[in-house]
Amino acid sequence: xxxxxxxxxxxxxxxxxxxxxxxxxxxxxxxxxxxxxxxxxxxxxxxxxxxxxxxxxxxxxxxxxxxxxxxxxxxxxxxxxxxxxxxxxxxxxxxxxxxxxxxxxxxxxxxxxxxxxxxxxxxxxxxxxxxxxxxxxxxxxxxxxxxxxxxxxxxxxxxxxxxxxxxxxxxxxxxxxxxxxxxxxxxxxxxxxxxxxxxxxxxxxxxxxxxxxxxxxxxxxxxxxxxxxxxxxxxxxxxxxxxxxxxxxxxxxxxxxxxxxxxxxxxxxxxxxxxxxxxxxxxxxxxxxxxxxxxxxxxxxxxxxxxxxxxxxxxxxxxxxxxxxxxxxxxxxxxxxxxxxxxxxxxxxxxxxxxx
Amino acid sequence: xxxxxxxxxxxxxxxxxxxxxxxxxxxxxxxxxxxxxxxxxxxxxxxxxxxxxxxxxxxxxxxxxxxxxxxxxxxxxxxxxxxxxxxxxxxxxxxxxxxxxxxxxxxxxxxxxxxxxxxxxxxxxxxxxxxxxxxxxxxxxxxxxxxxxxxxxxxxxxxxxxxxxxxxxxxxxxxxxxxxxxxxxxxxxxxxxxxxxxxxxxxxxxxxxxxxxxxxxxxxxxxxxxxxxxxxxxxxxxxxxxxxxxxxxxxxxxxxxxxxxxxxxxxxxxxxxxxxxxxxxxxxxxxxxxxxxxxxxxxxxxxxxxxxxxxxxxxxxxxxxxxxxxxxxxxxxxxxxxxxxxxxxxxxxxxxxxxx
Numbered sequence: 001x002x003x004x005x006x007x008x009x010x011x012x013x014x015x016x017x018x019x020x021x022x023x024x025x026x027x028x029x030x031x032x033x034x035x036x037x038x039x040x041x042x043x044x045x046x047x048x049x050x051x052x053x054x055x056x057x058x059x060x061x062x063x064x065x066x067x068x069x070x071x072x073x074x075x076x077x078x079x080x081x082x083x084x085x086x087x088x089x090x091x092x093x094x095x096x097x098x099x100x101x102x103x104x105x106x107x108x109x110x111x112x113x114x115x116x117x118x119x120x121x122x123x124x125x126x127x128x129x130x131x132x133x134x135x136x137x138x139x140x141x142x143x144x145x146x147x148x149x150x151x152x153x154x155x156x157x158x159x160x161x162x163x164x165x166x167x168x169x170x171x172x173x174x175x176x177x178x179x180x181x182x183x184x185x186x187x188x189x190x191x192x193x194x195x196x197x198x199x200x201x202x203x204x205x206x207x208x209x210x211x212x213x214x215x216x217x218x219x220x221x222x223x224x225x226x227x228x229x230x231x232x233x234x235x236x237x238x239x240x241x242x243x244x245x246x247x248x249x250x251x252x253x254x255x256x257x258x259x260x261x262x263x264x265x266x267x268x269x270x271x272x273x274x275x276x277x278x279x280x281x282x283x284x285x286x287x288x289x290x291x292x293x294x295x296x297x298x299x300x301x302x303x304x305x306x307x308x309x310x311x312x313x314x315x316x317x318x319x320x321x322x323x324x325x326x327x328x329x330x331x332x333x334x335x336x337x338x339x340x341x342x343x344x345x346x347x348x349x350x351x352x353x354x355x356x
Numbered sequence: 357x358x359x360x361x362x363x364x365x366x367x368x369x370x371x372x373x374x375x376x377x378x379x380x381x382x383x384x385x386x387x388x389x390x391x392x393x394x395x396x397x398x399x400x401x402x403x404x405x406x407x408x409x410x411x412x413x414x415x416x417x418x419x420x421x422x423x424x425x426x427x428x429x430x431x432x433x434x435x436x437x438x439x440x441x442x443x444x445x446x447x448x449x450x451x452x453x454x455x456x457x458x459x460x461x462x463x464x465x466x467x468x469x470x471x472x473x474x475x476x477x478x479x480x481x482x483x484x485x486x487x488x489x490x491x492x493x494x495x496x497x498x499x500x501x502x503x504x505x506x507x508x509x510x511x512x513x514x515x516x517x518x519x520x521x522x523x524x525x526x527x528x529x530x531x532x533x534x535x536x537x538x539x540x541x542x543x544x545x546x547x548x549x550x551x552x553x554x555x556x557x558x559x560x561x562x563x564x565x566x567x568x569x570x571x572x573x574x575x576x577x578x579x580x581x582x583x584x585x586x587x588x589x590x591x592x593x594x595x596x597x598x599x600x601x602x603x604x605x606x607x608x609x610x611x612x613x614x615x616x617x618x619x620x621x622x623x624x625x626x627x628x629x630x631x632x633x634x635x636x637x638x639x640x641x642x643x644x645x646x647x648x649x650x651x652x653x654x655x656x657x658x659x660x661x662x663x664x665x666x667x668x669x670x671x672x673x674x675x676x677x678x679x680x681x682x683x684x685x686x687x688x689x690x691x692x693x694x695x696x697x698x699x700x701x702x703x704x705x706x707x708x709x710x711x712x
Contacts, residue, residue, distance in 0.1 A: 005390040005391070007390065007391045007395055009395075009397050011595060012394070012395055012396065012397060012398070012598060014395055015392065015394055020383055020384060020392055020394065021384075023383050023394070024380050024383045024384065027376055027380045027383065028376060028377075034361040034363070034676070034678055035361065035363045035370070035678075036371065036376055038368070038371055038376065038379070038557050038603070039363055039368055039370055039371060041365050041367075041368060041679065042368070042558060074430050074431040074432070074435065074559055075430040075431060075580055076430070076594055076595045076596075077594070077595075078579060078580050078594035078595075079430065079578060079594075081579070082579060082580070083578070086578075110578070110579055113575065113576050114576065194595060196595055201597075201599050202595045202596060202597055202598045202599070203559050203560070203596070203597025203598075203599070203600055204559070219469065220469050220470065220576070222435060222438035222439070222442075222466070222578065222581065223437070223438060223466055224431055224438070225578065237434065238432055238433070238434035239367055239368065239432045239433075239434075239550060239552055239558045240432075240558060240559070241557075241558055241559025241600070242368060242557070242558045242559075243557050243558070243559070243599070243600075244559055244597070244599075244600075247394070320390070322390055322391075323397065
């Protein structure tokens with residue numbers, strides 16, 4: 001990448017320069033295998049090592065208890081929206097979804113093919129101040145198969161972090177916040193994430209699931225969507241996405257070498273603080289998410305004057321800051337800042353916002 | 357890759373050196389995008405161009421009629437084993453599968469979750485001479501949803517090419533032979549392939565499907581397995597495997613520049629001729645597939661003397677020829693020769709077989 005260019009898109013996201021350099025080398029010859037990483041067999045010892053290393057790095061980074069399994073699967077979060085229901089509904093009559101925005105509704109919509117959905121209100125939205133409702137006030141039917149939550153909603157830039165222990169398994173979509181939120185895995189029955197934002201490239205997802213939930217799978221689940229089969233075959237059910245797994249292993253290694261979850265969260269907080277301060281300091285811009293629930297990963301804001309937005313985007317492009325258009329459903333500006341985002345480009349953007 | 361090393365594994369397979377060099381460049385900066393190909397957004401114009409170019413190259417290479425759609429999907433052939441049944445059974449009471457070996461049985465097995473399976477005998481096997489049964493003698497129930505065929509079986513190295521027009525749609529798994537067999541798409545209702553052998557890397561499949569078959573999809577099909585949705589969204593249903601699609605576009609371009617299907621088939625024939633001649637010339641080795649049905653892509657042979665196999669594999673490794681072990685279910689030797697395989701390494705292997 002040109003030194004002056006940074007991509008702020010919501011995903012696929014920027015990878016650290018050193019990771020891209022490593023990949024560049026391995027495209028020609030990977031370790032002592034005699035072949036390119038693109039040609040490495042999914043049945044080779046070296047690929048088994050990649051999977052084991054990725055599992056063990058993630059287990060350490062998120063302090064994953066022993067009674068949880070870590071698996072990698074082809075496809076991103078969208079395939080998981082179906083997989084969660086197929087694997088976890090079991091004999092239950094309904095599943096519950098915390099409604100916090102576009103992505104939580106989409107995951108519920110896909111699951112509704114297999115089970116009745118009960119929505120749980122997750123946001124208070126009085127059009128001036130969007131807040132997340134505290135877990136204590138979630139009203140969850142104890143008979144429900146699970147409660148699905150989306151702790152970071154990328155489109156409106158809303159987040160919550162704490163989930164209390166509940167009577168039903170909580171299932172979280174961490175696609176946009178994995179390793180950037182400091183969560184306690186033991187409060188969840190399962191978490192999943194498409195890896196293309198903070199942990200790799202598009203086309204792969206990771207699932208962390210508690211052992212006792214593995215026997216609920218519906219018999220009509222496609223093999224490649226079965227969590228139990230992926231556990232049994234240690235994620236190598238078929239010719240799996242070898243290259244995408246390899247990039248995820250590199251990213252997990254990079255996160256570990258760069259201070260782990262603690263440092264990722266700290267840096268995310270610093271980046272977000274800089275941008276929200278700039279947005280709040282300029283009366284031309286508005287962000288109406290209450291302070292506690294502002295996403296530190298996706299900073300979204302708008303202006304009543306379209307021209308102000310256009311000028312800001314143009315000025316940013318001139319400085320090599322691209323991918324800042326808001327989601328097509330929301331408009332305005334959105335800066336998505338995953339782990340590959342250096343502070344220097346955030347500083348440049350903050351100055352442009354202040355001066356707009 | 358080291359100049360002296362060649363990988364003969366069944367897949368993921370070898371990519372041409374020039375394709376790997378192009379990828380190496382694009383890992384840092386892709387065209388005029390300002391970002392790495394690994395970071396390119398699935399919603400960008402440049403990615404739309406990659407998809408359009410891949411579709412148009414494949415349409416030209418296989419002379420795909422206008423009433424067929426070309427789509428790309430996350431996951432390999434295994435996900436298609438489920439997807440074929442979910443998308444194409446419709447109201448039918450059963451689906452038919454031509455039984456030609458391990459992969460045809462596996463595809464039937466996965467489909468059997470959704471529909472009753474009728475097997476059609478595809479091989480005559482008297483333990484000395486395995487032959488494919490001519491399409492004229494396939495006994496297919498006219499009420500069946502479709503007839504599924506596997507024109508190249510990689511484990512035992514058996515192939516057939518001609519499929520007559522039939523009263524029911526024929527669906528073919530071309531994973532191991534796409535663009536290496538000269539087939540007439542208009543004889544099929546649909547064909548599909550995991551692309552990791554001749555057209556790219558693991559984690560992506562391509563489907564070519566006739567328009568009139570798109571309305572049979574079961575309502576309980578996961579979104580990411582729906583052919584109709586992929587057609588509607590032009591393969592960008594979600595954050596799809598951008599990098600894998602890009603590699604496939606490069607491979608389609610490479611095949612086009614290197615003489616198209618005609619040349620790929622000719623080269624495959626030449627490679628295979630060289631190896632089968634060597635196997636037949638050495639009485640220590642046996643291949644019992646009848647001449648017309650010997651796969652030109654996967655040349656598999658064995659010996660009654662285990663030591664002969666071990667010595668051949670060791671001698672090959674010394675010359676940098678690796679990945680030659682037979683499939684774990686078959687033993688012996690198997691040379692898988694997809695489009696990335698240069699004639700020179702086949703020559704070296706043929707000499708080793710003759711001298712063994």
